[in-house]
Amino acid sequence: MKLYNTLTRTYEEVRGNEIKIYVCGVTTYDYSHIGHARSAVVFDTLRRYLEYKGFRVKFVQNFTDIDDKIVKRALDEKKSWREISEKFTNEYLEDVKKLNVKPADAYPKVSEHIKEIIDFIQDLIEKNYAYVLDGDVYFHVPIFKRYGELSKMSLEELNKHRIEPDERKRDIKDFALWKKAKKEDYEVGAVFKSPWGDGRPGWHIECSTLSSHYLGVPFEIHGGGKDLIFPHHENERAQSYARFGFEPVKIWVHNDFVTVNGEKMSKSLGNIVRIRDVVEKFGGEALRYFLLSAHYRSAIDYSEKAMESAKKSYEKLKNTLLTVDMEIAYLKTFGDRECQEKELNLEEFVKDFENAMDDDLNTRKAIAVLHNFANYINKIVFDLNVALLERTLDCFLKLSSVLGFFEGYKRIPKLREDDAKKVIEREDARRRKDFELADKIRKEFAEKGIKLLDTSKGTRWLV
Ligand SMILES: [Zn+2]
Structure with missing residues (x-):
């Protein structure tokens, strides 16, 4: 099987006895939308197909359970970060179950791996890829010469893209590995001890840590939505490459977006479509079918x-x-x-x-x-x-x-002898136009959970 590798921009053969897959999961601060569903369904289908081909597959997907958005929601709702995260983790799992997404082999959470994250950062500091700045820790981008290769961005573009200009950083592109605790972090309890003081991990370091911790490096396939290529995966690759000294991922696979009535989904446009609302209206398998009806690297437009x-x-x-x-x-x-x-x-x-x-x-x-x-x-x-x-x-x-269709399909049983006789009795009644008797028998079957169908080939039934 060949997959398109975002890094090399070529189609590459999937190789190995065991295929280890890491997919970036959701940040647990809200209900999941059909963009999340697409990523879940695409990578679940990749996993199913590799298993069908006889590969052993190990599939890991994280939950970002500590993040600015979670802290904000916890503050707004006067709850702890943990209450918010737990709620939306469970909601996500409920949602994707309805899409027949098989459970991952592991669903690691950031909050459960702070020690491993600190070790990772410590190692980067020792290798001179990272520096401490007043309780924050930054990755120093210019030292990693291959930065930008994944997103194919020029240095100028990269400089333009940094959203957090900070005078104190050594380079405008440097990004946070560890964030010093702020007042609101203390208020919702999202604070962890570290050698650099109280704080919490940056977003990118969690995926470098969790993927290498659960799968080792290098691993075969790293997946996610294409919005994650920059900065998230560019930074993740930089961190892991810097720590281990070689390419950490063999094939980077990115799925395209779901638009809604031709527009990008966004909070500001108010056009976010939740998974559960579509499932309720059309069913989970129909949504899965819709999401797979386009190639994963093409955009797909949702409409009723x-x-x-x-x-x-x-x-x-x-x-x-x-x-x-x-x-x-x-x-x-x-x-x-x-x-x-x-x-x-x-x-x-x-x-x-x-x-x-x-x-x-x-x-x-x-x-x-x-x-x-x-x-x-x-x-x-x-x-x-x-x-x-x-x-x-x-x-x-x-x-x-x-493709994940007809999961748990229950076979239609043959009829017991007395029921078979009743079916013949009913067919005779219909032939004689004794519809009263035919109807009575049909109702008896219905009460037993058997639905009789009159087809051109004779009687058939569903349960
Ligand atoms: Zn990630």
Whole structure:
């Protein structure tokens, strides 16, 4: 499988027995929006596909549970930083669960790794990459000669981009590793002891520390939204490279944005779309389908109309799955049909699907392959016997589950003998136009949780 590496700007083969993935998680000060959902779904799909290919995968995603925004919200709500962080950590986990995102192998939090962060900073100071300034610690950018390589920014651009001009810093580009405690930090309890005095870690150092602590260096894949390339990942790479002396990450993977009705999502525009609101209206799998319907390196535009159409397309796939499963349950109940092994050709779809996913995780194409597969199934489903239908269903479910669809799907059972007799009795009643009896039997089934469907091929059922 090849992935586009932001650092080298080339497509690179994913290599190794175990693929270690680190993805930047959310800052836990508010509910998560569909931009967060995209990153979660994209990297979950990458993980699922690598596992499908037979790689062992270790997946780590952090929570930034100490941050200016958390401190501000805690002050506003007169709570501790911890209460705010815990609440929104849990809300995030609830949200992504509805999108069928598999739990990470570890969800480290900054607040639980202050010691490792201090060690990391100490090491950078000893190696002369960092300096202490009145309780703050800064990374001295000009010493790290490869700074700017990830974001491909010139020195002038980099100088322009610094948002915290501070006369005391040695260079305008220097960024904070440790921040001296301010009054408001004490008020909400976001203060930790360090060799440089009370304070809290800067944002970038946490990811260098947590990724190397949990995965070692170098590790295979570092993911995140493309807004993180600068300054966050540029700084993270600088810190880790400076400490370890080599490239810390093999492939940097960045997903593009979600816009809303053609505009960038932002608090000031008031157009932030929360995950939970979309899930409530359209369902989690439909949102997942929508987010995967574009290539991860293209922007995707959210609108209710786009979601409605994604939901419809997703349901087409689901209906095919149900049709196959209903057919199997029907044949198992009323007797299998004769058929030849010959024409079943699933390998072609598997190959097309893998080719799409191998090509820089092209989920847009992979979804198109699933639809081709579904169309094929719809054509042959009433000609196959149970064994061939089972093979078809397995294959369809397996590819779908790489994209995280139909998670926990429950198979439709065959009917018990007395229920099968009732179905025949009802079909007879319908033929005689005794709709009263037919309705009565349908209701009896409904009470048992079985929904009878009258199709052109006869009675089928769902549970
Ligand atoms: Zn990060």
